[in-house]
Structure formats: structure tokens, C-alpha cells
Amino acid sequence: MNRPANHPAIPPARIGVLLINLGTPDAADAHSVRRYLAEFLSDRRVVEIPQLLWQPILRGAILTTRPKKSAHAYAQVWTEEGSPLAAITRAQAIALKDAFGPEVSVDYAMRYGRPAIGDRLQALKDAGCERILLAPLYPQYCAATTATANDKAFLALAGMRWQPAIRTLPPYYDDPAYIDALKTSVEAGLAALDFEPDLLLASFHGMPQRTLELGDPYHCHCQKTARLLKEALGRDLTITFQSRFGRAKWLEPATDTVLASLPAKGVRKVAIVAPGFSADCVETLEELAIRGRETFEEAGGTHFAALPCLNASDPGIDMLRSIVRRELAGWTATP
Numbered sequence: 001m002n003r004p005a006n007h008p009a010i011p012p013a014r015i016g017v018l019l020i021n022l023g024t025p026d027a028a029d030a031h032s033v034r035r036y037l038a039e040f041l042s043d044r045r046v047v048e049i050p051q052l053l054w055q056p057i058l059r060g061a062i063l064t065t066r067p068k069k070s071a072h073a074y075a076q077v078w079t080e081e082g083s084p085l086a087a088i089t090r091a092q093a094i095a096l097k098d099a100f101g102p103e104v105s106v107d108y109a110m111r112y113g114r115p116a117i118g119d120r121l122q123a124l125k126d127a128g129c130e131r132i133l134l135a136p137l138y139p140q141y142c143a144a145t146t147a148t149a150n151d152k153a154f155l156a157l158a159g160m161r162w163q164p165a166i167r168t169l170p171p172y173y174d175d176p177a178y179i180d181a182l183k184t185s186v187e188a189g190l191a192a193l194d195f196e197p198d199l200l201l202a203s204f205h206g207m208p209q210r211t212l213e214l215g216d217p218y219h220c221h222c223q224k225t226a227r228l229l230k231e232a233l234g235r236d237l238t239i240t241f242q243s244r245f246g247r248a249k250w251l252e253p254a255t256d257t258v259l260a261s262l263p264a265k266g267v268r269k270v271a272i273v274a275p276g277f278s279a280d281c282v283e284t285l286e287e288l289a290i291r292g293r294e295t296f297e298e299a300g301g302t303h304f305a306a307l308p309c310l311n312a313s314d315p316g317i318d319m320l321r322s323i324v325r326r327e328l329a330g331w332t333a334t335p
């Protein structure tokens, strides 16, 4: 059918952006943490042990002891708005919504717990979004984070008669916009300190060494982010891996082991940044900022600072807007 030359353009289909993060307990009590851990640690992408062997260990030793310990950790960082991870992810979605025009709906969901990915995808669809960008907020790809978030979304899509068109956000570990945002954020964090650190650590969440050997690119992505950040900052940066879980060998060097060893080498002032976490969470606020400090000071360290993640800061949101906008190319009328 021919349109007259001055016919207004057909309005573009409504676009949805679904930010996805890991998920967090609903409350900082052992019961809620148990429910969260049971879902999280039953994911075959996260623990790659045959379920027949793993479920008895999980239901036995782990879910009878860890929820209480983890609930204590969560309680130390809980806020009036709930878990920091939930509050910050929500704030990121709100800030990003403001950064786009009315044709783009921005929402957020969690891989484990709530808001559930399937529910929010359906809500975007119900709001008229015929095209949706799934945006797992992990700069470095890991099957245990990025892939499982996308899996969960595609599982929900499998139940839809009329699916929206879908794109997924690629990992952005070496994206200049991400490295630049980290540089701005780290420089501001360091400038606000009342001491000059002898050493800057970049601590990434760990994963089992076996996962690297099986071909997961996560370790490689972390190394590249650390190298690019080091070059951008023009200062030395030591990479470490935190949050070891279970008995298997995990990526090394371990953050806690390095913190404990530094004072004996004459490094008494340390600042630590966690570039792999797009939002502060129990792993940065409790494991690094509280327990990391204790480990370092008990070993003889005198000055310690854990720098904030990008969160909903201006450089963090500018970066998200630029990487999301690029993935929407051809979908939006206003690029």
C-alpha cells in the first residue's frame, strides 16, 4: 500500500527494557534467606554437580547452617528500603526510565525471588511492549549469572502465545562507557578519602576454577576489565576474587587471603573496588566493607576503604543509558 509522502510515520512499537539482577531475600531472617538460597543454589547453572548428589548436601549441611549465618550478614547491611541490592536495582530502573522518552518502558526483575522475571515480562507485554531488551546487569559474562537470567526469561516466553521480539544485552566488561564510568567513580571515591592508599584492589565475585576450565569466559572478562581500568586510572591495580563457596577450588587469588597478607609486605593502606557488581549488595557491603576491613586490620593494616559500586550514580546511569541505547538501535524513533 502506498503512503503519501507527507503521511506521518507509523508510530514505532512500544519498547521494553527489563533490567535483571541476581535476587536477594525478602527479609534478613533465616527463614527468608533459606528460601532464597534454596532457589539460588538449586540452579544447575550455579552449582554444576549432578542434582542427585547435590540436593542431599544442599538440603542437609548447607540449608541447615548457612541461612542463619547469611541472615546475620544481611541484617548488618539491611536498609529501610530493604536489601541494598533490591533498593539499588529499583533506583537504577527509575533513573533509567527518566533517561529515555515515553516510548521506552523500563522495569526490573530478579533471577531468584521477586520481582520475578516472568511476572515483569508479562507486565511489559501487557503494557504494549512488542519489543523487549533483556538486560542482565553483569558486566562480565558468567553462565551462573548472565545465562541463567536469560534462560529464565526464555522459559517465561516459552509459555506465551504471542511473544514480544527479544534482544539480550551483551556483556560490557570492556566497553569504553563502562571503563570510563568506573574510572570516574573510582577517582571520586579515592579523592573523598582522608588517606592515599598504598594499593588499590579490584575484587570480583569468584567462581569455581573448574568452570573456567570448562570454557566460561568470566575469568577472562574480569582480567580484561581490570587491565583496562588499571590503564584508565594510570595506577597499579591488583585483581582478586571473593565470596568463595563450598570446598572446590575457586578462582585465585582470594580477596580475604590477599588482604591478610598485605600488611606483612608493608602495605598498610588499602582501597578496594568491586567492578563486577553493578549494585552494592551483601557481598560488597558485608563481605568486603565489614569483614574485609576486619581481616586487613587484624593483620596490621591501618587504613581501609571499600569504594561504592556504580549503583544509581550519575556515571553509572549515563553508562547504562549508553549501552542500553545502543542495543535499542533500529527499535526507537529517537536514537
Ligand SMILES: C=CC1=C(C)c2cc3[nH]c(cc4nc(cc5[nH]c(cc1n2)c(C)c5CCC(=O)O)C(CCC(=O)O)=C4C)c(C)c3C=C
Pocket: 022, 023, 024, 025, 037, 046, 047, 066, 070, 083, 085, 138, 142, 144, 145, 205, 206, 207, 208, 218, 243, 245, 276, 277, 280, 281, 282, 283
Ligand atoms: C557478580 C557475579 C556473580 C557470580 C559470578 C556469582 C557466582 C556464584 N555465587 C555463588 C554463591 C553465592 N552468591 C551469593 C550472593 C551474591 N552473588 C552475586 C553475584 C555473583 N555470584 C551477588 C550480586 C550476590 C549478592 C546477593 C544479595 O542479596 O545481596 C550468595 C548469598 C549470600 C551468602 O550466603 O553468602 C551465595 C551463596 C556461587 C555458588 C556462584 C557460582 C558460580
Ligand SMILES: [Fe+2]
Pocket: 205, 243
Ligand atoms: Fe554469588
Ligand SMILES: [Fe+2]
Pocket: 243, 282, 283, 287
Ligand atoms: Fe559472601
